[in-house]
Amino acid sequence: MRAAMTRRSNDGSNDDELDSPSEGIETGTLAIKSNENMKNEFIWLRPNRRRFTPMNSPKAYFEISKAKIMPPEGEDVTVKRYVIYDLIIHQQVEQRDPNPVLIERRYTDFAKLFLSLKSEHPQLMNNIYFPKKVLIGNFSTDLIAERSSAFESLLDYISGSTTLKDSKYFVSFLQDHELNKACMYLDERRNEVAVPILENCFRLLNKIFMDRSRPVLLLLCRLVAACTTSPVPHQSADKWAELALKRYEGVCDTELLVLYIPLLQTCSHLWWQRGRDKKLITERLNDMSKKGIQVTNGPSLTQALHSLDPRTETI
Structure with missing residues (x-):
């Protein structure tokens, strides 16, 4: 994890592109498919469901369950490949939400949200951590896991603030x-x-x-x-x-x-x-x-x- 963090650049620019299908893949946090079976497969699976803590935010909480590479290997070679995160939104109820909603977002979507809110509300966002762009290793499962955790924390923080939650961003x-x-x-x-x-x-x-x-x-x-x-x-x-x-x-x-x-x-x-x-x-x-x-x-x-x-x- 520390090694992955030290490879980051200092700016917060877009960071979806993958360096190489074999760069930085490590075992431990997920099961990696073979190259011939990777098409349309998730490269990172959340090892455990996020712990459910009733009412830890006003109405909802957020969970990134999976990550995959798009476009699938061998398709549309003119497009730089990037990571898509499966983001699940749960209602805060006494028991786990039986009907959560799933959307897909890229690193650039989270980065745009973070930077826009930081520009509009610098005091509220001053101490909020956001994972920086990396030059290599975007396939690293440790990096994807770290980013997923940071994205969840960011969304929890925003939804717990009336000012940030009501922002157009x-x-x-x-x-x-x-x-x-x-x-x-x-x-x-x-x-x-x-x-x-x-x-x-x-x-x-x-x-x-x-x-x-x-x-x-x-x-x-x-x-x-x-x-x-x-x-x-x-x-x-x-x-x-x-x-x-x-x-x-x-x-x-x-x-x-x-x-x-x-x-x-x-x-x-x-x-x-x-x-x-x-x-x-x-x-x-x-x-x-x-x-x-x-x-x-x-x-x-x-x-x-x-x-x-x-x-x-x-x-």
Whole structure:
């Protein structure tokens, strides 16, 4: 471990590239596959599950379970190879979360998060350790294990600080890879592919942030829009629409309230499509109209979302 640490450079620049398939691989922390069997295999497996300590952070805790090399050996030789970490997000409950969420992140994703937060909140991040770039040995299992532990500690620290947790950089780290991919599919009118990705994003954010927080409500409304913009609503549309209406009860964030009328209009149309009684939604819209609030001829839910959080989807 010490030998690996002494080989690092002094800057915090991107560090995904692998030096050599045979450089620095050591035994002890994982079982290494033979070269011919390494394709799509993990090169580092967590030797033990992270110890579960209930309520050691506000809502969630983080565990890196595996690491693999991408692209697989022999594929796309024009791309420099890098390490992908399997990051699992668990809800803080009395017992271990039965439905954790998995995302994949690279060293550069963690580095970008760390450096952005350090620039924005230097006092809060001043004493936080982050593994530096190394010049050789990125295949080293000791190095991967050390980095995994550091990444977990970093995410635990961020989620335990209200200031850091609410930073746009942390939200971007958690969702942008998947959200941008989902929005690309929406732009291609491939809603059936986008919806499962958005569902996973929502479950992840909901484990970390409060039910009516801005990231959670934005993602939930985007999920409702994705489920309802096709001629035939997605099979999960009712579930997410009902949850969004419930979550919006008591919302005071004026910025988020611009989504409320488009959400009500979307749900009204969905209820009509499903043959459901939309009396309560209609009454709510009429009450708002009597107060001088414009409830017709406004933006669609997708358009309102785009004004708050522009992505790639067509509006």
